[in-house]
Amino acid sequence: MGLRAGHDQIYFGRWRTMDATPIDLRRAWHRLERLLREIAAALEAEDVPAARLDLGKAFEALHAAGPGEEGPEAVRYLDHALSFAHRVIGGLLHEKGLPPHSPMDFAGWYDAREVPFREDW
Amino acid sequence: MIPLDRYPKEIILRDDSRVVLRPMIPGDADGLWNFLRRLPEIDKSHFHEDVDRREVVEGWAKSLDYDAALPVLAIRGGRVVGSVTLYRNRTGWKQRVGIVRILIAPDHRHLGLGTAMIREIRHLGEKLALNYLLAEVIEEQQAAVRALERMGFGKAAVHRNFVNDRNGRLHNLVVLLHPMSAIEKEIPL
Numbered sequence: 358m359g360l361r362a363g364h365d366q367i368y369f370g371r372w373r374t375m376d377a378t379p380i381d382l383r384r385a386w387h388r389l390e391r392l393l394r395e396i397a398a399a400l401e402a403e404d405v406p407a408a409r410l411d412l413g414k415a416f417e418a419l420h421a422a423g424p425g426e427e428g429p430e431a432v433r434y435l436d437h438a439l440s441f442a443h444r445v446i447g448g449l450l451h452e453k454g455l456p457p458h459s460p461m462d463f464a465g466w467y468d469a470r471e472v473p474f475r476e477d478w
Numbered sequence: 479m480i481p482l483d484r485y486p487k488e489i490i491l492r493d494d495s496r497v498v499l500r501p502m503i504p505g506d507a508d509g510l511w512n513f514l515r516r517l518p519e520i521d522k523s524h525f526h527e528d529v530d531r532r533e534v535v536e537g538w539a540k541s542l543d544y545d546a547a548l549p550v551l552a553i554r555g556g557r558v559v560g561s562v563t564l565y566r567n568r569t570g571w572k573q574r575v576g577i578v579r580i581l582i583a584p585d586h587r588h589l590g591l592g593t594a595m596i597r598e599i600r601h602l603g604e605k606l607a608l609n610y611l612l613a614e615v616i617e618e619q620q621a622a623v624r625a626l627e628r629m630g631f632g633k634a635a636v637h638r639n640f641v642n643d644r645n646g647r648l649h650n651l652v653v654l655l656h657p658m659s660a661i662e663k664e665i666p667l
Contacts, residue, residue: 406604407597410659411630444629451597456490457590 360399360446361458363392367439368460369467372432379427382435386424389438393419396445408448415441480544481605487598491589495554499598502549506558507532507539510551513558513583520616521581523643550598552582552591559586562595564602564611574609574660576602580622592622596629600656609661616641617650631656 371377372385393415400408415438422434447457486500502510514522514529527534542549545568552560565577578599582592603611613631615622627633631654639648 405601406659407600410604410662413662447593448597451489451594454487454489456492456494457593459492 360392360396360449363388363395364439364443364446364458365460365463365467367392368443369464372435377432382427382431383424385435386419386422389419389435389442390424392442393438396442396449399449400445403449403452405448405452408445408452411441411444411448415439415445480548480602482544484601485550489594491586491591491594493589495589497552497554497559497591497594499550499552499594501544502539502542502551502561504539504542506551507536509553509556509558510539510549510561511535513561514581516583517581518584519645520618520643520649523616523641523649524579524614548602550595550602552586552595554586559583560591560595562599564599564606566606566608574607576606576608576611578611578613580613587621592625593629596625596631600629600658603656603658607660608658610658611656613654613656615652615654616643617652623652623654626654626656629656 367385367388370381370385370388372381374381393412396412396415400412418434418438418441422431422438443458443460450456450458482501486498488496488498490496511529511532514535522529529535545566547563547565549561549563551558560580560582562578562580565579567573567575576599578596580592580595580599582595599611611631612634613626615626617623617636623633633652634655635653637651637653640651642648
């Protein structure tokens with residue numbers, strides 16, 4: 358599923374690092390917007406109302422971040438939007454009976470050093 | 479009317495094992511009893527009855543009423559490895575509030591099963607046009623609290639020394655709420 362790779366590309370992006378530049382942030386915003394549109398298209402064919410609710414929240418957070426905004430608030434909103442996007446992708450995978458997606462399984466491809474996410478339960 | 483046409487539903491867990499989700503039927507009494515009696519004591523604290531007694535579970539199986547309590551079981555190779563139950567009131571001021579109870583076998587934790595069960599109950603809650611899902615968890619059950627929060631539940635209250643386990647020890651009770659689409663449309667949170 359391309360949505361998972363799309364998510365991970367943003368998840369491990371430079372915008373989340375300490376030395377992120379405004380350009381990194383802007384790039385992440387646009388990538389995330391594109392991802393949410395792709396998720397919306399995938400959701401159209403599915404009867405998953407809970408995932409639709411999450412997608413709405415993802416768009417809300419994305420718009421709160423704003424495409425040209427900088428600073429910790431913008432990063433926080435982008436992070437929320439990405440979390441909601443991940444939850445929607447999880448919902449789509451669940452509907453298809455596929456295993457949950459954990460970005461850290463693919464961390465090696467992205468040269469990631471930290472472990473910011475882990476499925477616990 | 480509860481939409482149950484999605485069952486049985488097969489899902490794959492993180493370890494690639496296959497689990498079938500489906501509503502409990504009267505024939506599940508034995509399987510459920512075996513599942514419950516192997517759970518850690520703390521996970522059984524909320525039950526009003528002694529679930530280690532087979533006749534208690536047999537009684538539930540005989541009196542299934544999905545409109546009041548819908549138990550969805552996770553079954554792997556004939557063994558019950560998880561359950562999630564949605565309790566509802568047909569009438570009254572809490573008829574749009576669903577109460578959620580989730581139990582996962584200790585050897586099936588950290589595989590994404592708990593999260594999958596929460597997804598199921600969110601789906602059912604949406605289909606039943608509930609306003610809220612409510613989950614009560616003992617504070618020590620941190621993995622469950624984190625999983626619920628990750629799936630959109632928010633801590634509404636923590637009651638200190640509020641509930642006792644079967645040995646009489648007091649525990650903090652965490653109340654988590656999940657606003658559903660119906661209420662989100664009405665009240666901007």
